[in-house]
Amino acid sequence: MNNQGLFYFLLCVWLIAMTSCGSSPVGTAAPGKLATASTPDTSNWPSSFAFGHTASASYIDSIDIDIAPDGKGLPAGSGTATEGQTVYAVKCAACHGKTGAEGPFQKLVGAMGDTTKAKTIGNYWPYATTLYDYIRRAMPFNEPGSLTNAEVYQLTAYLLHANQIIDATTVIDAGSLPQVQMPARALFVNDDRKGGPEIR
Amino acid sequence: MSTSDNHQPEPGAGKKIHRRTILGAAASAVAIALVKSSGGQLVPAAVPAATPVAKAGAPVVPADATKVQGAVHGTLGTRSGFEQLKKKPTDTSSRSPLQDFHGIITPSDLHFERSHGGVPVIDPLKFELLIHGMVDRPMVFTLRDLKRFPSVSRIAFLECSGNFRGNKEEMTPQDICGLTSQAEWTGVMLSTLFREVGIHPKATWFLAEGSDAAVMTRSVPIHKGWEDAMIAYGQNGEALRPEQGYPARLFLPGWEGNTNVKWIRRIEVGDKPWMTREETSKYTEPIKDGKIRQFSFDMDARSIITFPSFPQQVEKGWIEIRGLAWSGRGKVVKVEVSTDAGKHWQTARLQEPVLDKAHTYFRYLWPWDGRATEIASRVTDDTGYTQPTMQQLLQARGRDMGGYHLNPVTAWVIKGDGRVLFKPEKWK
Structure with missing residues (x-):
């Protein structure tokens, strides 16, 4: 690609990026911002520097552990609150309390509207899939990443039930978890600050 | 030592x-x-x-x-033993001693820290950054690869969005807002890497993931990646400190600290946010009408007088009031100082360089007559935004206002005997 071609290619990429962000309420970029001092002059750059190597599908699979709100990334397996109670008692209760409402760290349980002042799964978490994603990647604190997929499903079910969001027998799996409606979901709004004189 | x-x-x-x-x-x-x-x-x-x-x-x-002969020269420089500069650590963070800084660059060992799973040890030879998802060519970059690309440096601040404490008089600038620091960051622009992998035209977000024990993740709008995001490997001329993400981190100028994912190992390009734990249950803030504000990326303009401040003592006569001002949205254009509890405001001198999304040093010369008073500063940035008072924030966000993105005008009470105390701001 010659320089002019590259310029138009980048312009297109940029315009598309800007346009698609326009539909996102959090997009804040102004057109002039692209020409900041920190942006390199790419006019004499090759189309590729050919540094780095192509990632294999197996490598990507080995570390791509995120779970999207639509359930993308959820593994096979399932769990119920009843199963999760045992895992919770052994691996979680020491930090989060006997029922999840006590702490000392991160009170997890407190249904929407109850008297707790803590931000709990029941009154503050907008997506159920976040539970699976976070528990699997970061918990338990003293042994992060050690839980089996089944244990994570079981704990997810246990915590949803403890927060009065599902009943004790609901099977949580890749199909049902994204369908769980979280009570706090409707409270979330995108950032409305945008600089200028107005205080928000 | x-x-x-x-x-x-x-x-x-x-x-x-x-x-x-x-x-x-x-x-x-x-x-x-x-x-x-x-x-x-x-x-x-x-x-x-x-x-x-x-x-x-x-x-x-x-x-x-x-x-007597002085000391010989060692392999590392030392700080004078008379200077007792210290971060204030907790289990999960560590605050910069803003009151001890004479300029805008935070010494690397005094940069604030915040982590969600401690500071990991990463072998730079085994470091890899994967970029995949909605890209033409999913690619892996080693640290050596990253360093071969055209590099850039910029001086910019980094601030945790949960950076206001204010419940008692005996508080230093470090206690009040020590979770902000500034460095010269060097690395490769993320846009440079985006060119290499080829971003899908419909991509609107990317996920950044760290290789710490929390494997911490944040979703970032893709426009920030094209605009000024950097994969930084340098801090103040040397490699990143481990606490700052060694060997490489995401650096998003002007955006809340948590999005600047350290020890970065993976970027996934997509068309929706992932709704990770940090961007839903943590770095979000209750506002009016029971709503919770999310994806509050920009750090609004803020300033603080760092001298005089608690626990310093001043004397009657000339005092050079000094402090720091910054905005995540652009440049500082004005800092005003009041020495009569907010009745009148005078323009402070700004010390060059005044940089985009950067701590800026200000000074205001004041002859103190020895009478008790209050001093405060407020900054205006190049969007026309002026740092609000706590009352203005409460009016805008309501009584249930959350603890993130609080940037109120900060006042110091000067007692008749020269003692300086913080003027507490209670809102709950």
Whole structure:
């Protein structure tokens, strides 16, 4: 690609990026911002520097552990609150309390509207899939990443039930978890600050 | 620091003792001892026999520094033993001593820290950054790869969005808002890597993931990646400190600290946010009408007077009021200082350089008449935004206002006897 071609290619990429962000309420970029001092002059750059190597599908699979709100990334397996109670008692209760409402760290349980002042799964978490994603990647604190997929499903079910969001027998799996409606979901709004004189 | 650093090791690292030293030793009853230099090697040092025993940790001062040889030069520089600069750590964060800074660059060992699973040890030779998802070519970059790309440097601040404490008078700038710091960051622009992998035209977000014990993740709008995001591997001219993400981190100028994912290992390009734990249950803030504000990326403009501040004591007469001002949205255009509890505001002098999304140093010369008063600063940035008072924030966000993105005007009470106390801001 010659320089002019590259310029138009980048312009297109940029315009598309800007346009698609326009539909996102959090997009804040102004057109002039692209020409900041920190942006390199790419006019004499090759189309590729050919540094780095192509990632294999197996490598990507080995570390791509995120779970999207639509359930993308959820593994096979399932769990119920009843199963999760045992895992919770052994691996979680020491930090989060006997029922999840006590702490000392991160009170997890407190249904929407109850008297707790803590931000709990029941009154503050907008997506159920976040539970699976976070528990699997970061918990338990003293042994992060050690839980089996089944244990994570079981704990997810246990915590949803403890927060009065599902009943004790609901099977949580890749199909049902994204369908769980979280009570706090409707409270979330995108950032409305945008600089200028107005205080928000 | 060991007290021996402040003795006077002889040049020559033990190979040869200069005649002058021996003469000096003879003349002033100086003993020669092997001590550890600042670089760690044993070197002979002239230890004046008459040196008084100092308190633990304090430098030993010779009676006359012109009459004994000074220290030899170690492999690392040292901070004067008279300067007791310290971060204030908790289990999960560590605050910068803003009141001790004379300029806009935060010394790397005093940069604030925040982590969600501690500070990991990453082997730079095994470091890899994967970029995949809605891309033409999913790719892996080693640290060496990253360093081969065209590089950029920029000086910019980094601030945690949960950076306001204000419940009592005995608080220092470090206590109030020490989770902000500034460095010169060097790395490769993320847009440069985006060119290499080819971003799908419909991509609108990317996920950044760290390789710490929390495997911490944040979703970032893709426009930030094209605009000014950087994969940084340099901090103030050297490699990143481990606490800042060694060997490489995401750096998003002006955006809340948590999005600047450290120890970065993976970027996934997509068309929706992932709704990770940090961007839903943590770095979000209750506002009016029971709503919770999410994806509050920009750090609004803020300033604080760092001198005089608690626990300093001032004297009647001329005082140069000093402080820091910054905005995540652009440049500082004005800092105003009030010395009469907000009745009148005067324009402070800004110290160059005044940089985009950067701590800016300001000064205002004030003849204090010795009467009790309050001093405060407020900044205006180039979007026309002026730092609000806590009351203005409460009016805008309501009584249930959350603890993130609080940037209120910060006032100091000057007592008639010269004591300086923070003016507490309680809102709950």
